[in-house]
Amino acid sequence: KESRAAASKAGGNYNIGLKNTENGVVTRFPPEPSGYLHIGHAKAAFLNDYFAHEAFDGKLIVRFDDTNPAKEKLEFEESIIHDLHLLGIKPDRVTYTSDYFQQLYEICERMIADGNAYADDTDPAVQKEERLARLPSKRRDRPAEESLAIFQEMRAGTELGKKHCIRARIEFDSLNGAMRDPVIYRFPKSDSEAPENEGDAPPKQAAEPTPHHRTGLTHAIYPTYDFACPAVDSLEGVTHALRTTEYADRNAQYHWFLTTLGLRPIQLWDFARINFVRTFLSKRKLARVVDAGIVTGWDDPRMPTVRGILRRGLTVAALRAFMLRQGPSRNAVTMDWTVLWAMNKKVVDGVAPRYTAVETGLGGAVVAVVVGGPGKPFVEERPRHPKNAAVGVRLVTFASTVLVEQADAVGFVVGEEITLMHWGNAIVREIVRDGGGGGGGGVVTGLRLELHLQGDVRKTEKKVTWLAAEGSELVGAELWTFDHLLTKDSLGKDDRLEDFLAADTAKMTEAVCDAGLATVEADSIIQLERKGYFRVDKAAGEGPQGRAVLFKIPTGAKEG
Numbered sequence: 001k002e003s004r005a006a007a008s009k010a011g012g013n014y015n016i017g018l019k020n021t022e023n024g025v026v027t028r029f030p031p032e033p034s035g036y037l038h039i040g041h042a043k044a045a046f047l048n049d050y051f052a053h054e055a056f057d058g059k060l061i062v063r064f065d066d067t068n069p070a071k072e073k074l075e076f077e078e079s080i081i082h083d084l085h086l087l088g089i090k091p092d093r094v095t096y097t098s099d100y101f102q103q104l105y106e107i108c109e110r111m112i113a114d115g116n117a118y119a120d121d122t123d124p125a126v127q128k129e130e131r132l133a134r135l136p137s138k139r140r141d142r143p144a145e146e147s148l149a150i151f152q153e154m155r156a157g158t159e160l161g162k163k164h165c166i167r168a169r170i171e172f173d174s175l176n177g178a179m180r181d182p183v184i185y186r187f188p189k190s191d192s193e194a195p196e197n198e199g200d201a202p203p204k205q206a207a208e209p210t211p212h213h214r215t216g217l218t219h220a221i222y223p224t225y226d227f228a229c230p231a232v233d234s235l236e237g238v239t240h241a242l243r244t245t246e247y248a249d250r251n252a253q254y255h256w257f258l259t260t261l262g263l264r265p266i267q268l269w270d271f272a273r274i275n276f277v278r279t280f281l282s283k284r285k286l287a288r289v290v291d292a293g294i295v296t297g298w299d300d301p302r303m304p305t306v307r308g309i310l311r312r313g314l315t316v317a318a319l320r321a322f323m324l325r326q327g328p329s330r331n332a333v334t335m336d337w338t339v340l341w342a343m344n345k346k347v348v349d350g351v352a353p354r355y356t357a358v359e360t361g362l363g364g365a366v367v368a369v370v371v372g373g374p375g376k377p378f379v380e381e382r383p384r385h386p387k388n389a390a391v392g393v394r395l396v397t398f399a400s401t402v403l404v405e406q407a408d409a410v411g412f413v414v415g416e417e418i419t420l421m422h423w424g425n426a427i428v429r430e431i432v433r434d435g436g437g438g439g440g441g442g443v444v445t446g447l448r449l450e451l452h453l454q455g456d457v458r459k460t461e462k463k464v465t466w467l468a469a470e471g472s473e474l475v476g477a478e479l480w481t482f483d484h485l486l487t488k489d490s491l492g493k494d495d496r497l498e499d500f501l502a503a504d505t506a507k508m509t510e511a512v513c514d515a516g517l518a519t520v521e522a523d524s525i526i527q528l529e530r531k532g533y534f535r536v537d538k539a540a541g542e543g544p545q546g547r548a549v550l551f552k553i554p555t556g557a558k559e560g
């Protein structure tokens with residue numbers, strides 16, 4: 001419920017409805033276990049969960065749509081369960097299309113016997129031409145007994161069987177292509193048979209049948225999505241089937257199956273597929289960047305996978321609110337990431353504890369002598385969050401030598417009044433530079449600041465982060481920033497992914513942070529003052545050389 005509150009804060013003001021709900025609501029999310037869940041799947045999962053569990057007191061089925069053995073693996077199945085859990089989605093049931101293979105055979109037999117399906121050995125290319133020309137297959141009127149016998153041969157995987165598929169006998173000359181006798185049973189294709197687009201690798205040799213990850217080599221043939229989806233929806237008691245709009249042409253086909261099979265009607269609800277700029281969501285392409293080592297894995301923070309975006313620091317509350325807000329729209333738009341990250345910032349800002357970091361790379365941090373500072377370091381409490389006392393307090397160490405950031409020090413001018421944050425004002429008395437020919441340039445290697453605590457902190461232009469150089473244990477950290485993997489807003493149909501991959505999409509700078517960071521746990525979201533929000537990927541002590549590993553969280557604002 002906490003996440004609901006955060007979601008509403010993030011802009012969760014959605015108003016999406018379903019029709020015909022008086023007899024209950026059962027929805028389903030039907031992923032194919034052929035990859036990790038990505039942000040597009042998250043939309044489908046959240047919408048189904050919303051109707052089943054938030055808008056109504058219904059049920060959510062997660063059904064593995066496992067009818068393509070060449071693409072599917074147990075690893076993906078397990079990752080999907082895990083990722084739904086990460087999204088806070090609790091299915092009432094987890095099922096498999098493969099659980100229904102026997103019943104689907106029986107339904108298919110009944111369809112053939114009733115004259116509603118037939119075995120066809122027309123060459124697939126010719127089948128395609130006939131469909132386009134709205135012509136019947138020469139096998140369309142073959143006797144049911146003949147088709148039934150061939151169906152048995154198909155199930156047995158005989159040579160004769162292998163030449164055939166089973167097609168629904170709907171309407172060969174329909175104006176709707178989806179009604180022109182779609183295939184309902186077929187031998188599986190090898191994964192590489194159908195390249196995703198022109199730029200992809202050419203098809204490989206068709207392989208031996210791949211064992212199905214659950215049913216092994218028990219089945220020679222598999223039902224198609226067009227057939228299995230309405231049939232299993234009905235068998236499982238689904239009341240409302242949500243589908244992305246690219247299936248809209250198949251809605252008539254879906255209803256035809258239900259009517260023809262005498263099955264209970266199901267309400268279809270179309271929603272738009274979501275896309276993001278500079279992002280590719282195809283599982284096959286995502287697998288390619290993983291396999292090529294361009295990213296560190298499916299959970300790399302640059303990946304648009306559920307794991308990737310959560311690891312980057314997106315909160316589930318913001319993601320859910322964002323997706324439900326898209327809910328009823330049917331326009332397949334390419335979203336900008338900035339809107340989502342801005343919603344995330346609203347969730348994070350009020351609760352993220354504040355820490356201080358000083359970068360140590362790029363010329364190094366500068367040791368500044370603080371004239372008027374304490375003879376011995378001392379510690380005082382300050383709030384961890386300027387506006388939220390519940391976040392607690394931090395211990396700030398004050399000392400007469402402090403570290404300031406090189407980027408700040410190079411901009412100082414002798415005589416200038418600055419503010420040391422959480423302390424007060426100081427006047428820059430001396431700047432020691434190395435290189436740059438003694439002029440304005442060069443690296444700053446030393447500073448002398450004179451405390452001027454009576455100065456007005458509201459009047460200074462420069463608010464400077466600093467850390468006591470003595471009297472407290474600073475914590476090393478790596479600050480990572482990430483960029484989009486693509487150099488192009490959206491890949492065209494003929495674009496080869498590899499031609500549009502950006503270089504240098506992960507950058508790291510080293511820093512030291514205040515001692516409080518030592519106890520921050522992995523997966524926390526914090527703010528480094530003046531630097532932004534970070535997700536703790538590895539706690540202090542756990543990263544390279546014991547450093548904490550922090551990932552910068554985008555905020556939707558232009559990064560400066």
Ligand code: ATP
Nearest residue numbers: 030031032040041043044244272273274281282283
């Ligand atoms: P991919 O192309 O990434 O393999 P898919 O649609 O083939 O996607 P499925 O596992 O079949 O992958 O998808 C499960 C569910 O998620 C389906 O209901 C599908 O419509 C939905 N879905 C997939 N991609 C998106 C997207 N970009 N936006 C919204 N819903 C999506």
Ligand code: MG
Nearest residue numbers: 031032065225
């Ligand atoms: Mg699919």
Ligand code: MG
Nearest residue numbers: 032282283284
């Ligand atoms: Mg796909």
